[in-house]
Amino acid sequence: MQALLDNLRELLGPDRVLSEAAAMAPMLTDWRGRYRGRALCVVQPGSSAEVAAVVRACVAAGAPIVPQGGNTSLCGAATPDDSGRAVVVSLSRINRILAVDAQNNTITVEAGCTLAAVQDAARAAGRLFPLALASEGTCQIGGNLSTNAGGVQVLRYGNTRELTLGLQVVLPGGELWDGLRGLRKDNTGYDLKQLFIGAEGTLGIITAAVLKLFPLPKTQTTCWLNVATPAAAVELLNRARSAFDAQLTAFELVSETALGLVLRHIPGARRPAAASPWYVLAEFSDAHPAAVERWLADCLASGAVADGTVAASDSQARALWALREAISEAQKIEGVSIKHDVAVPVSRIPDFLCRADAALAAAFPGIRVVAFGHVGDGNLHYNLSKPDAADNAAFLACLPEVNRIVHDTVHALDGTISAEHGIGQLKREEILRYKSAVEIELMRTIRQALDPLGLMNPGKLPGPR
Structure with missing residues (x-):
């Protein structure tokens, strides 16, 4: 291992190879604080060529490789194990906007660019x-590519997979595959980029991408709407789609419990309308504001919506979105909870919430359900805890039983136990219960073919046989 450290310092320079415990600490703990690992070092390459050189050096030394972006994984996908042998490869310095082709509606970026930087460019x-x-x-x-991130506009634009045209990837042997092509049609065999999107760094390290762009909306109308039940929210979603089709770009569901945590813990958060069991945060792009207001008036008159507010300015729209986006941070401040990132067909969302809520309440009296998410694409964040901290500590010990209730309910409704956060360490064993043996074997076969030494992000996704 000392020889590997010396080699890496020669390749990157001594300042780009961190081996002191204090310097490495932020990269060895996941965002939620659930997973902590150890590493031989954290390296900070400045180019795809340097990433390839690092991988070749690690392969020669038999050292595991853990790619890491912004370290915001909620499943421990970018955290090394506790062996202390891994080399964490931070992509943060590989962060250039390489090209913007407005005529082709594409942007080519390096993997270390923050999502906000790409949006701004x-x-x-x-x-x-x-x-x-x-x-x-x-x-x-x-990281967005490696986990096939979703977010709030999947309803209109799709997951990261649908937004990607080309990739550049360092393969497990240290070869560099350059597939940075901005083509919307390329029928020349396997679509290789799809292997690496959602693979959580187990098949290679993504170093750059060509991504799709779209026209900027000329107008956006943001609404916070009170609804009585999740079933009413689903009915409202379909009513909005019928009226506005692709102009409906986001449709989020928030429970009163989730909003209550934001109001309690996030400074400056304000309730936007009267209290309600459930809320919808809807965004319409390039729809005439007057048309949205007429539609809302009809919804109020029919009882589909009980109350609500329409943002009258960009700052008001940002304030409404801040309430939705702060839920995870508010939960983190409140304390540890058992989190689930699930999806079912949109039509089954009410069934899922009804069945899972009832089963959990029977098994764990006094349980608190914090439910919110992207109802427009069937993806819910379903997080559970006890309101009292002392009770919550004991409740967390029931994680396997809680997961079984939630995940079995999802599976019975033809859903998935991971909609947008990935598998990582958190669901590596759990996925074996819900994926067919054929699917698991196919995944293992692909992984074995590309990474026969098993060095790429070990301990994530289903491992070798």
């Missing part, structure tokens, strides 16, 4: 990069 060219996450100021494009 697109906006400067009069274009929209629609991926939108609460962590956009910190999360990096490489």
Whole structure:
């Protein structure tokens, strides 16, 4: 291992190889503080060529490699194990906007660019990069790609997978595959980029990407609406789609419990309308504001919406979105909870909430459910805790039983136990219960073919046989 350290310092320079415990500490703990690992070092390459050189050096020494972007994973996907042998490869210095092609509606960026930087570069060219996450100021494009991030505009624009045209990847042997092509049609065999999107760094290290851009919306109308039930929210979603089609770009569901945590813990947060069991945060792009207001008037008259507010300015719209985006931070301040990132068909969202709430209340009296998420694409964040900290400590010990209730309910409704956060360490064993043996074997076969030494981000996703 000392020989590897010396080699890495020669390749990158001594200042770009961190081996002191204090310097490495921020990169060895996940965002939630659930996972902590150890590493031989953290390296900070400045180019794809340097990433390739690092990988070749690690392969020669038999050292595990853990790619890391903004370290915002909620599943421990970018945290090394506790062996102390891994080399964490930070992509933060590989952060250039390489090209913006407004005529082709594409942007080519390096993996260490923050999502916010990509959004800003697109906006400067009069274009929209629609991926939108609460962590956009910190999360990096490489991590977004590696987890196939979703966010609040999947309803209109799709996941990161749908937003990607080309990739550059350092493979597990240290070869560099350059697939940075801004083509929307390329029927020349396997679509190789799809292997690496959502693979959580187990098949290679993404170093750059060509991403789709869209016209900037000329108008946006943001509404916070009170609804009685999740079923009413789903009905309202379909009513909005029928009226506005692709002009409906976001449709978020928030429970009163989730909003209550934001109001309690986030300075400056204000309740936007009267209290209600459930809320919808809807965004319409390029729809005439008067048309949205007429639609809302009809919804109020019919009882589909009980109350609400329409943002009268950009600052008011940002304030409404801040309430939704601050839920995770508010939960973190409140204390540890058992989190789930699930998806079911949109039509089954009410069934899921009804069944899971009832089963958990029977098994764990007094449980608190914090439910919110992207109802427009069926993705809910379903987080559980006890209101009292002392009770919560004991409740966390029931994690396997809680997960079984939630995940079995999701599975029975033809859903998935991970919609946008990935598998990481958190669900590595759990996924074996819900994926078919054929699917798991296919995943293992692909991983074995590309990384026969098993050095790329070990301990994440289903491992070797």
